[in-house]
Each structure stands twice: as structure tokens, then as C-alpha cells.
Amino acid sequence: MPEAIDTVAVARLYGEPLFQLPLDLYIPPDALEVFLEAFQGPLDLLLYLIRKQNFNILDIPLADVTRQYLSYVEQIRQHNLELASEYLLMAAMLIEIKSRMLLPPKKTEDGKEAEDPRAELVRRLLEYEQIKLAAARLDRLPVLGRDFLRAQVHIEQSLTPRFPDVNTDDLREAWLDILKRAKLNQHHKISREQLSVREHMSLVLRRLQGQRFVEFENLFDVTRGQAVLVVTFIAMLELARERLLEITQAEAFAPIYVRLAYTQV
Incomplete structure (x- = not known):
């Protein structure tokens, strides 16, 4: 064994230095992946695409957003089909909304204009954004174990004697005993009063x-x-x-x- 082990060892395994990698070591191709943006779900991805390009959430350019959304879904589908399934459901909804917008609007039975096909999606996005912002504010609050630790001080029992709690009945009995002893120690002065x-x-x-x-x-x-x-x-x-x-x-x-x-x- 050489003296300068740390300078020539390529790795350490259970504290022991390794001077060459094992020949039968297999590293799968997806063992290391780097995600530049992490999304919590389809709504999170959709909201990110809208806010990143400063689109008006009340008037979403559905064609551009859908194209970018499908491009991202195609990337994750190649690596994780199970994860892509929930994103595909949102993609189908975007395509369905876009197709409804291409059709001429129909009036309702009472003669009013039909609701914008994007209205329900906008409501869901706004509610999700409010919840996400509230969660972020809560996450910024100090958390025990993450931002601070609880101070613990060990005090010897001999330095801090534990006195028993006094019961109210015991306190009353002690007071009555003092009154009884005070009466025994009273001095009486007897005088004679002439009454006719x-x-x-x-x-x-x-x-x-x-x-x-x-x-x-x-x-x-x-x-x-x-x-x-x-x-x-x-x-x-x-x-x-x-x-x-x-x-x-x-x-x-x-x-x-x-x-x-x-x-x-």
C-alpha cells in the first residue's frame, strides 16, 4: 500500500480506498438526470408557460401555449410514460378547447352569448396560482428543524429540587391550625361590671x-x-x-x- 493513499485513490468504499473502478460496475443511462424546471403537475406547467411569456391569463393565446405544452410533454414521455399520462390529459383538454374556439359560438337557450371555452380553464389556473402563492408564503415562515433548532439545556436534578404542589385542602387545614393555636394563646382580661x-x-x-x-x-x-x-x-x-x-x-x-x-x- 502506498503511503499517500488519498492522492491516488479514485474513490472510497466503506472507508477503504479504491485505486481502480470495478470492471463489472453498471451505471444505467437515466441514473443521473438534471431538471432545469420542476413542475408539480399539468396546471403548474401551464401556469409557468403563461407567466414566463407574460401572456394575459384572461385571454390565453391557446395555439402558442398548446404547442409549447405538447413539446414539453413529448420530452417527458420519452423518459417516463407514467408521469406523462396526467400531462396528456391536460393536452387533450387544451386541444378540445382550441377546437371549440374555431367553431362559431352558439347562443344559449335564453338568447345569451355562450361562455368562453377558456373560462373554466382560467378559473382553475387562477385558483391554483392563489394556492401556490399561499403555500410559498407558508414555506417562507420559520420551520423547526429547518430554519432553527429548539434549544435544550440539561440541568442536574440536584440543582433544581422538585417541590411538591400544595393542595388547597392542605392549605386550609394549615390555616385553621394556626387559628386554633392563636386562640389558645389569647390573653383574657376579666372585669366586673355593675348592672342594676x-x-x-x-x-x-x-x-x-x-x-x-x-x-x-x-x-x-x-x-x-x-x-x-x-x-x-x-x-x-x-x-x-x-x-x-x-x-x-x-x-x-x-x-x-x-x-x-x-x-x-
Whole structure:
């Protein structure tokens, strides 16, 4: 083996240098083909011929376009008959349209001029061109894997600990537990309040002065605490025992009213 292998080897096969081509190597004639223009179908070829020569798509010179179209179909038919079959269908349509244009136009049943034989072909070409332009705009958008790659960063698990998600029920239980402990640590200051039943009896009588009826619950001042409510109720019962006021009710479960016993109705 010579030392300068890369300078004399004609090829490499599986990493090994080849110094001469195999004698039994067969290369088919169509192994390498160069297409200067690639078309996606008959409409694509037809649109290319029209736009390349700046023809008006609404007034296609059908003879010139058909001649160029058939010339291209003849070339691809010699190499790929299966591919040429769909192009031959469009060629037959072009010839049929051209033959209809050579005939004198016939009016429709309602007396109107007949539609241009090229109208349907023009509609298909315009729709195809719109779809092709939209596809080209979409293809120009950045595509993952073609125009950019997704950044991937590997982070050690030990550097980013995974904390468990907190359930709302667990959070509520924790809050209630804090409230419970706060109540256990509250300081209570107990003071003695001097309350007189006689004094509250006088207050009740003054409250009823000039009133025909007063609803039972309106005689209590709920803002002064539970002790005051109890003393007020005892004062009311004491006044009722001494027949100084009357507690009445129109019917069962009806509101309870209080009035002075000596009030003239």
C-alpha cells in the first residue's frame, strides 16, 4: 500500500480506498438526470408557460401555449410514460378547447352569448396560482428543524429540587391550625361590671313611654354585650310580674309586642 493513499485513490468504499473502478460496475443511462424546471403537475406547467411569456391569463393565446405544452410533454414521455399520462390529459383538454374556439359560438337557450371555452380553464389556473402563492408564503415562515433548532439545556436534578404542589385542602387545614393555636394563646382580661335590674326596669319603662306597641327584640341593645341583654330581659320579666307592662302576640309564631299595662287603647 502506498503511503499517500488519498492522492491516488479514485474513490472510497466503506472507508477503504479504491485505486481502480470495478470492471463489472453498471451505471444505467437515466441514473443521473438534471431538471432545469420542476413542475408539480399539468396546471403548474401551464401556469409557468403563461407567466414566463407574460401572456394575459384572461385571454390565453391557446395555439402558442398548446404547442409549447405538447413539446414539453413529448420530452417527458420519452423518459417516463407514467408521469406523462396526467400531462396528456391536460393536452387533450387544451386541444378540445382550441377546437371549440374555431367553431362559431352558439347562443344559449335564453338568447345569451355562450361562455368562453377558456373560462373554466382560467378559473382553475387562477385558483391554483392563489394556492401556490399561499403555500410559498407558508414555506417562507420559520420551520423547526429547518430554519432553527429548539434549544435544550440539561440541568442536574440536584440543582433544581422538585417541590411538591400544595393542595388547597392542605392549605386550609394549615390555616385553621394556626387559628386554633392563636386562640389558645389569647390573653383574657376579666372585669366586673355593675348592672342594676332596677335601673334597666326604668330604662324599659322610658323606652315604652309614648309608644303604643314596641316589638320585643327592639327593646334590646345588642351592641352592649350579653350581660346587658340578660339584665334587660330580667327587668322586663320583673315589670311583667308587677303588671307594669304586657307582652302580647296575635297568633302562634307571630311577632311578640310589649306595651305599658296602663296605656289607654
